[in-house]
Amino acid sequence: GAVVSQHPSWVICKSGTSVKIECRSLDFQATTMFWYRQFPKQSLMLMATSNEGSKATYEQGVEKDKFLINHASLTLSTLTVTSAHPEDSSFYICSARDGNFEGSPLHFGNGTRLTVT
Amino acid sequence: DAKTTQPPSMDCAEGRAANLPCNHSTISGNEYVYWYRQIHSQGPQYIIHGLKNNETNEMASLIITEDRKSSTLILPHATLRDTAVYYCIVRVGTNAGKSTFGDGTTLTVKP
Numbered sequence: 001g002a003v004v005s006q007h008p009s010w011v012i013c014k015s016g017t018s019v020k021i022e023c024r025s026l027d028f029q030a031t032t033m034f035w036y037r038q039f040p041k042q043s044l045m046l047m048a049t050s051n052e053g054s055k056a057t058y059e060q061g062v063e064k065d066k067f068l069i070n071h072a073s074l075t076l077s078t079l080t081v082t083s084a085h086p087e088d089s090s091f092y093i094c095s096a097r098d099g100n101f102e103g104s105p106l107h108f109g110n111g112t113r114l115t116v117t
Numbered sequence: 118d119a120k121t122t123q124p125p126s127m128d129c130a131e132g133r134a135a136n137l138p139c140n141h142s143t144i145s146g147n148e149y150v151y152w153y154r155q156i157h158s159q160g161p162q163y164i165i166h167g168l169k170n171n172e173t174n175e176m177a178s179l180i181i182t183e184d185r186k187s188s189t190l191i192l193p194h195a196t197l198r199d200t201a202v203y204y205c206i207v208r209v210g211t212n213a214g215k216s217t218f219g220d221g222t223t224l225t226v227k228p
Contacts, residue, residue: 043219109160111159
């Protein structure tokens, strides 16, 4: 089945530094990937849609200059949290759609736990 | 995307069928029903999806009412490992379709 790999699975960084999270589709190509953020005991919140070869589309209230998204190939999207602060500590999850047929489902990475100290 | 309504929590005895309902009364004709689940501290896992017809795979069955305003996910023989948060998502089937997650149903399978 379709596999989405996310790396790293967890990261601890100091306040003010930047952190890059990678999302790869291992056995399929994805022109679109999605990035979510999840705080403890809350549901997933869509942050942005990553489009291969073009700019990402951000949801309302998400700072595009803080959460930089690059989708340089059909199998890789990256999310960079710039100048991270403790309030950015969260669980970040990516997803990609498997296949271009109508209705094809999303598959998710296993998430990245970011802790900013 | 259409909004969905799910009960916040449900319990199920191990070995019994778990029936998880979802209401999506404002669903549009081109919107699919998807079910995912999330085990603690992991990314969501795709379970099943459908448009109009009932669907079955190795994990579960999906029953969609004829008017498509509600659906039920059935786990035929629940195990302790099925304890998770189950999300019912309704979205268009194109690549542009974004998935909006509600609060889901926390299913607890008890021995």
